[in-house]
Amino acid sequence: MHTTDFLVIGSGIAGLSFALKAATEFKDATVTIITKNEKNECNTKYAQGGISTVWDKTVDSFEQHTQDTLIAGDGICDEKVVKMVVKSAPDRLQELIDWGTQFDKTSNGEYSLGREGGHSQDRILHHKDITGAEIERALIEQVENAENITFLTYHYAIDLITEHQVKKKQIKRKEKVTCFGAYVLDEKKNIVKTFSAKVTMLATGGNGQVYNTTTNPVVATGDGIAMAYRAKAEISDVEFIQFHPTALYNPGEYPAFLISEAVRGEGAILRDYYGERFMKKYDDREELASRDIVARAIDNELKKSGTPNVYLDCTHLDYKAFKKHFPNITEKCMSLGIDVRKDYIPVSPAQHYICGGVNVNKKAKTSLKNLYASGEVTRTGLHGANRLASNSLLEGLVFSHNAVENLKKRFHKITIPQNVPVWNDSGVVKNMEKILITHDRNEVKTIMSNYVGIVRSNERLLRAEKRLKVLYEDNKRLYDHSELSTDLCELRNLITTAYLITQFSKNRKENRGGFYSADLV
Structure with missing residues (x-):
């Protein structure tokens, strides 16, 4: 039996930022982060493009960012949530900067702002084409310096603990349920540990591994959504799966290498297998249409032609600027014999993001008492039917912040029951197949x-x-x-x-x- 005040399941931007804020706000509390692989192995690490925020208010506004998000969400967004997230964005980005995240700057020292599909202004803060990895680096460094945070790698959450285990009764889906922690597999010792917690934060990321072609890492197996569903938490909007239009077409590579949305934001052109442009047929915004439209357009072109891929044409772009902004994409292409100065990049759609998940309110509270959730595992109302590019990292920051703000008023009232049962694995046999x-x-x-x-x-x-x-x-x-x-x-x-x-x-x-x-x- 392990007891902690805060149990954080997941080590991406949502989990780490929540852990840092909880440890700072509740200095006498214990915070335990568990992750099933290395500390930084999560969807956040693989985010290329950046984080959207209204940074330059001389040309951009909260209203424009809100409207872009609503248009991308295709009528399913919660407008109040969208406005809340957009207005919170500058403060949350400043916190990331204060924690040591290095975003790219222009020659005059201002932050370099990019644009991606669906955005009407340049508002993407980025670190080359490895923004997520840079954010992970900064957050992990802060976490490792916090005295009241314990970080456990290769610890895999199996199930949430609720009244089902504590009271040993079946729970109906409409009953009020409380979360008391989680059962966790210590992968190296091969034992199941019982973690009881006052507050559990579910920040497990996405579920890309349910598809053959995905940009998600192999750890993205839908753990949080499945655990929450078994615990009778409310789930919604999981039918809205976002396919990234431009994953590098390289048969045999897994997961698929992402060619960032920001490449089209810089002016790259989509061409069919025979070199002809086609996006004008589908949307007036052409290559800068939202991801769902571009992905369906490419899918339709592939089905019409019977070809395996289309192409992304960057040959007309300034190579020096391209290489500076996208060094990893440039290097990856070159390793496959693709010189972006004269060669088109072969691309095809790949599963990228799930827009729905565990229902949470503005405070990141789920339908289960004392269970909070943040990041891709959730359905917040921000993304609606289709996520606007670079709004996902922002979402994790905002809802993790809101969770800690909510807990300021109620954390001291939460108690842990004394009769949380330990894991029982009697009667099982070793599976050799x-x-x-x-x-x-x-x-x-x-x-x-x-x-x-x-x-x-x-x-x-x-x-x-x-x-x-x-x-x-x-x-x-x-x-x-x-x-197990x-x-x-x-x-x-x-x-x-x-x-x-x-x-x-x-x-x-x-x-x-x-x-x-x-x-x-």
Whole structure:
């Protein structure tokens, strides 16, 4: 049994910024961060573009940023949430800077502001094309210097602890449920630890690994959404899956290497397999249309031509400026024999982001008492049906901040029950057939890519549902009777999130943003 005041599950921008603020605000409290891999292995690390904020108010405004977000969200955003996040952005960005994040500057010392698809102004603060990695570096450095934060790597959260375990009774989905911490697998010692906590922050990131082609790292297996769903938390909008239009087309590479939205923001042009421009046919904004529109346009071009990729043309751009802004993209392309000065970059869409997730209010509170959530694992109302580029890192910062602000008023009133049961693994046997897990994981990815991708249909969704039910039953038998492993638990969560995406897709009766059904045209 391990007891902590704050249990933070996840080590991206949402989890680390919450941990830092909680440790600073509650100096006598203990903060424990758990992450299932290395400290910095998370979606944040792989974010290339940057963070959006109204920085130069002489040309930009909160109203413009709000309107851009609402347009991208295609009528599903919560406008009050959008306005709150946009107005909070400059203060949250200043905190990141104060924590040591180095954003790029121009020759006159001002911050260099980029533009991405869907934005009407230059408002993206960035660090070359590795903004997320730079933010992780700065936050981890701050966390490591905090005396009251414990950082545990290779600790994998299995399930949230609620009345279901404490009172040993089944909980109905509409009952009021309290979170008391989580059961956590120490991957190196292969034992399950019980962490009881006054407050649990769910910051586990996304679920890209349910698809064959994704820009997400291998740790993005939908753990938080699945855990919250099993604990009877409210989930919504998970049918809105954002596919990044321009992942580098390089068969065999996994995860897919991202060609940042900011490349199109700098003026890169999309061309079909035969070198012809095509975006004008789909949107007046052409290459700067929102991601859902560009991704569907590319998908349509690929299906019409039967070709595996389209191209991103950067040959007309200033190479020196391009290389300075996008050194990693330049280097990656060069390693594959692609010289951006004279060669087009082959690209195709890849799963990139889930716009829905665990429901939270403006204070980052979930429907479970004492369970907060922040980042990609959530549905906040900010993204609606389609996330505006570079709003995601901002979302994590804002809602983690709001969670700590809310806890100032109530943290001292929270108590931990004394009868939290430890993990019981009696009766399980060691599972030696890892091939079953590998096979089923690959099958989930194939099902979702074939049937629940950029374009869906009623028939495809029914096929996905049937196959996922079989996988669920097979996995449940394996999970109930086998010694736990990270692979087995990840498969369980992948099947759960895949099932949720499919069910929410079946229930969606109109095409919006990241959801598109051929039967609703």
